[in-house]
Each structure stands twice: as C-alpha cells, then as structure tokens.
Amino acid sequence: MSSQGVKLVGFWVSPFVLRVEWALKLKGIEYEYIEEDIFNKSPLLLDLNPVHQKVPVMVHDGKVMAESFVILEYIDETWKQTPLLPQDPNERAMARFWAKSVEEKLLETAWIAMCSQGDEKENALKSAREVLEKIEGELNGKKFFGGEAIGYLDLAVGWISFWLPVWEEVGSMKILDPSKFPNIIAWMSHFLKHPVVKERLPPRDEMVIYFDKRSKEIAALIASAKHG
Secondary structure (H helix, E strand, O other): OOOOOEEEEEOOOOHHHHHHHHHHHHHOOOOEEEEOOOOOOOHHHHHHOOOOOOOOEEEEOOEEEEOHHHHHHHHHHHOOOOOOOOOOHHHHHHHHHHHHHHHHHHHHHHHHHHHOOHHHHHHHHHHHHHHHHHHHHHOOOOOEOOEOOOOHHHHHOOHHHHHHHHHHHHHOOOOOOOOOOHHHHHHHHHHHHOHHHHOOOOOHHHHHHHHHHHHHHHHHHHHHHHHO
16 A cells, blocks of 8 residues: 555445545545455454554555544644634534534444344434434524534534434334424435535445344344343
8 A cells, every 4th residue: 555645444334434535525635445344354454453443544645544533633634625623612612522422322322223122222212312302403593513514513423314214224213203303304405415425325225235134133143142
C-alpha cells in the first residue's frame, strides 16, 4: 500500500464505513476504497488496526486512523471546505453528544430487537422508541439537524434512514411509526435524496439477505448460551 492520498478500508454494509464515505464525498476528496472481509480479516486490516481489528480504517498520506467519529472529525479539520461540525462551540458539543448517545442507545437497542424475541425484544423496542422521541424533538422545524445543510450529526445518525427500516423488516418489528415521528420521517426523506447519500447506499435487497442471516446466527448463539 502506497503512502500517498486517502485510502479507506471498509465493509460494504457497514453504516460506520458509509458515514466516512459520505463525508469524503461531501468534501470532494478523492479516495481509494478497499473492501475488507470482516469475517476473514486480512493482514492489511490487522496491520492497520491491530487494537480493534475493525473497519473503517482511513489512511491519509501514511497516517492511520480508526473509529468512524474520530475519522469524521479528522476529515472536517483537515479539509475546511463544506464544514460538517457547527462553528459554535456549544452546538459542536451537542452534535458530538447526540452522535454518541444515538450510537450507544439506539443502534444497540435496535440491533438487539432485531436479533431477539419475547420480553428481550419488547424491552429493546421500548428503549429504541424512547431515544427516537428525543431525536424527534431535536428535529423540530429543521430540514437537517444543523439547519438547511447536511452536517456531522446527519452523517453520524444517517444509518437510521436506511439501515433501521431494513432491520425492522428483518426483525418483523416497528420502531419508526410515521404518526409518532413525522420530523424523523421528513428528515429521512431529505437525507436519502441528497445526491452524495443517494449515490452511495448499499443494495437494499442484499442488505435484507445479509442482516436476516446475521440475525439468525446471533439468535442461535444467544439461545445456545442460555441453554449451555
């Protein structure tokens, strides 16, 4: 691997990788994409990210960085055009807070809900909807989280617009009720229509197949652990 330019090691269906790609495209940064098999990790990934051994990993002129939120901030600080984070320090802090909160409290619970049954599924669904209620309030009167232009927080929670409906289908569940979350539904429409996002989304039918397989594998592991 040469040390020049920008290279991104990713996995086709990872929302963490896609948020980095969207940021690079918004900034107009050319990059080389390298697909990684996360179930049979390459020596390249193990060399670049020996601690977490996860994607995304971005290499810029020989400098290696991991973790998608860290990479987003690096991109925003390195290339000043089309700012992603707000200029106001308080607004910047709040964008980071919401990005982290949604990652920890919604993504995790929605994933658990997709892979589980019974009380565990219902509890996860309840927790996920509670987070969505807070996000709904944040979007009141806004096209995007920062106003009229797509920004850091939109990219951070962009998975809600495309991945969450797939997870709902796979898990035979409903988290995003349009009557309860009209602001989120409107934001999803704006986000998915943005040219940068629209041109870089995984094929939905392949996502359904992939996540259906993964959820069944995880459900089997959970069942095995309970009866082990």
